[in-house]
Amino acid sequence: MDTKYLAPLALLLPGMTLLGVFMLVPIAYGLYLSVHQFDGINLGAFVGLSNYLSVLSDASFLSALGHTAEFAAIVVVGKNVVGLALAVLVNMPLKGMRTARTVLFLPVTLNIIVIGAFWQFFLASSRFGGPLNLFLASVGLGHWQTSWLSAPGIALVSVAFIEIWRWAGLHMLIFLAGMQAIEPSLYEAARLEGANAWQRFRAITLPALRPILFVSTLLALMGAFVRSFDIVWVLTRAGFGTDVVVTRLYNEAFQFGRFDRASAMGYVIFVIIAVISFIYVRAAKFGRDDA
Structure with a gap:
């Protein structure tokens, strides 16, 4: 590696370390929990997408999603x-x-x-x-x-x-x-x-x-x-x-102790926001044909 890149990389390292420890690791761990049984203390068996299917068929979550909209x-x-x-x-x-x-x-x-x-x-x-x-x-x-x-x-x-x-x-x-x-x-x-x-x-x-x-x-x-x-x-x-969806997620985790479903709910919300943002960004285009 060219030595001229060492100084910039050294300056970036503390920030990137903090980003990894406090953002990327929790995101990855939350995804891991969402496909397992987890009550906040004990990590159980791998359940695949069952937590996600449970969330998407939950009437209370769908109601909260409607309130959020x-x-x-x-x-x-x-x-x-x-x-x-x-x-x-x-x-x-x-x-x-x-x-x-x-x-x-x-x-x-x-x-x-x-x-x-x-x-x-x-x-x-x-x-x-x-x-x-x-x-x-x-x-x-x-x-x-x-x-x-x-x-x-x-x-x-x-x-x-x-x-x-x-x-x-x-x-x-x-x-x-x-x-x-x-x-x-x-x-x-x-x-x-x-x-x-x-x-x-x-x-x-x-x-x-x-x-x-x-x-x-x-x-x-x-x-x-x-x-x-x-x-x-x-x-x-x-x-x-x-x-709304964030209060529903909070209650799911801290009132009912279903941290696995709460983790899955968080990722469902993330996907919904990502899709809405993508559609909005593509639709806006700032009036440009090349956007």
């Missing part, structure tokens, strides 16, 4: 729409926009326990002093009062909207960075041609933000599938129709 649809659309709208707002040359950016980004920095405590209080029933339900009653909309975090069919949507509120500031900054990279002369030329604000946004801003939208959508999609555990668990403990 619904949650993801709301979150992906919401994060992008709200994030883009906020980016347009804070990009305006108005006084106080720097402060507004900071305030809008604050939910991203909050601890999940703080977020859960606030929203459980805010969405509590009027009997327990929930501000939202009390407000609805005070303005004559008492018939809209409901148990926002404990009513099946409503709880999942409520959690999704809280997830949008939590991460909209991050997506706002992603879009804002893309908007500030657009050449100002394009807008000046459009103004000279008589284009109004909406026409400038549609003809200049949106096309320029297509790569940013791709990244933002992919982040939101991955977050909905693999980062939804904390918000769901803190707000509803995965009850009331809010059980």
Whole structure:
């Protein structure tokens, strides 16, 4: 081996070692466990694909997968729409926009326990002093009062909207960075041609933000599938129709002690995410014919 490669390889070695020990080895071991009987302590016989077949025929897992798809649809659309709208707002040359950016980004920095405590209080029933339900009653909309975090069919949507509120500031900054990279002369030329604000946004801003939208959508999609555990668990403990695939996996392992099925479930989720990501990447193509 050429000695000029020794120094770069030596610099890469610590990072690659950590990657192998803390990522590649656990991934390989999890795959090994998924094809064996394993209760968390005792490793049993080789069972082949039976754990995978059991997971794919499990009604509770399929139900959680449906909840995840619904949650993801709301979150992906919401994060992008709200994030883009906020980016347009804070990009305006108005006084106080720097402060507004900071305030809008604050939910991203909050601890999940703080977020859960606030929203459980805010969405509590009027009997327990929930501000939202009390407000609805005070303005004559008492018939809209409901148990926002404990009513099946409503709880999942409520959690999704809280997830949008939590991460909209991050997506706002992603879009804002893309908007500030657009050449100002394009807008000046459009103004000279008589284009109004909406026409400038549609003809200049949106096309320029297509790569940013791709990244933002992919982040939101991955977050909905693999980062939804904390918000769901803190707000509803995965009850009331809010059980998603990651909470299902957690319960499978730590409530029922079926670590073998949980390992198989993790790989099923991985394959689903990989397929969705591949299809999305191929469908997006960034508007290129050679993608």
